[in-house]
């Protein structure tokens with residue numbers, strides 16, 4: 306029998322890679338979107354047209370989410386849809402908790418009504434926050450530092466409690482930062498790849514960023530969705546950190562992007578000094594983390610046999626190449 310998967314948020318960065326991954330192994334794919342008309346084209350996923358079915362469901366609309374589960378009759382649910390830009394969560398904490406924890410509760414509740422439907426919920430390294438330890442494995446203390454992290458921790462908690470109470474195959478994928486040329490530009494790596502590409506083509510002179518000492522653990526989104534599939538299809542349900550395990554600073558990422566574009570980050574100024582093409586704008590600076598969000602992916606490696614294939618340098622180079630190609634195609 307053909308396996309059927311429901312992906313919430315199919316037009317997001319991860320949704321697109323996951324749909325391609327599942328279609329490639331013969332899984333039928335149904336995805337939720339806010340508005341079906343032209344959704345794949347708007348999401349840069351025209352290649353999926355005719356290959357996936359779309360259902361409309363806003364995260365705040367519990368009835369629509371339940372209907373989507375009923376209509377899709379999925380064997381697997383990948384719950385990806387969520388507001389993802391962390392700074393936004395400070396402005397409207399209630400809506401972020403509703404959209405993340407509320408929708409997770411709805412999806413898990415709907416899955417409980419169906420025999421055997423497995424669910425993977427994407428949570429986040431933001432659940433660890435002031436963990437008191439770095440790198441973080443699945444058992445590290447969880448002390449989130451943002452409303453986004455609190456909401457993701459509630460989602461993570463719902464997965465674990467409902468899994469053990471109802472003895473169901475519910476999984477939390479604790480994803481650390483993951484990127485690709487499909488990442489929206491307000492996230493750092495795409496902002497950098499696009500900015501450096503524009504500098505390389507002479508369209509801009511400078512890149513304006515926040516704190517370059519901030520540490521992150523970056524992987525390629527295509528690798529991370531592979532980990533999700535392995536986790537959901539394993540013999541036993543469990544939670545997994547999906548991360549590279551390698552700490553890098555924002556500055557490392559900027560340097561890698563300039564190197565990939567073949568552009569000097571530092572240029573000679575008229576007075577003979579050197580000028581950095583990267584300028585700090587306090588608007589983009591966030592309070593520093595005492596315990597950097599770096600993952601310990603040992604469990605995913607040992608239990609699932611998962612490891613990221615794309616290196617940090619390859620990821621950044623792919624993003625810069627893609628942004629250069631976009632600029633060249635538009636000119």
Ligand SMILES: C[C@H]1O[C@H](OP(=O)(O)OP(=O)(O)OC[C@H]2O[C@@H](n3cnc4c(=O)[nH]c(N)nc43)[C@H](O)[C@@H]2O)[C@@H](O)[C@@H](O)C1=O
Nearest residue numbers: 389391429430481482491492493494514515516519589591
């Ligand atoms: C795991 C987690 O991953 C993502 O959240 P994020 O880490 O907040 O992602 P980002 O790309 O916005 O920031 C990365 C770092 O870069 C620093 N940074 C410096 N200068 C700029 C700057 O100019 N813009 C931005 N956006 N960040 C900057 C910023 O302060 C931070 O230290 C989401 O997918 C989230 O959904 C998620 O779950």
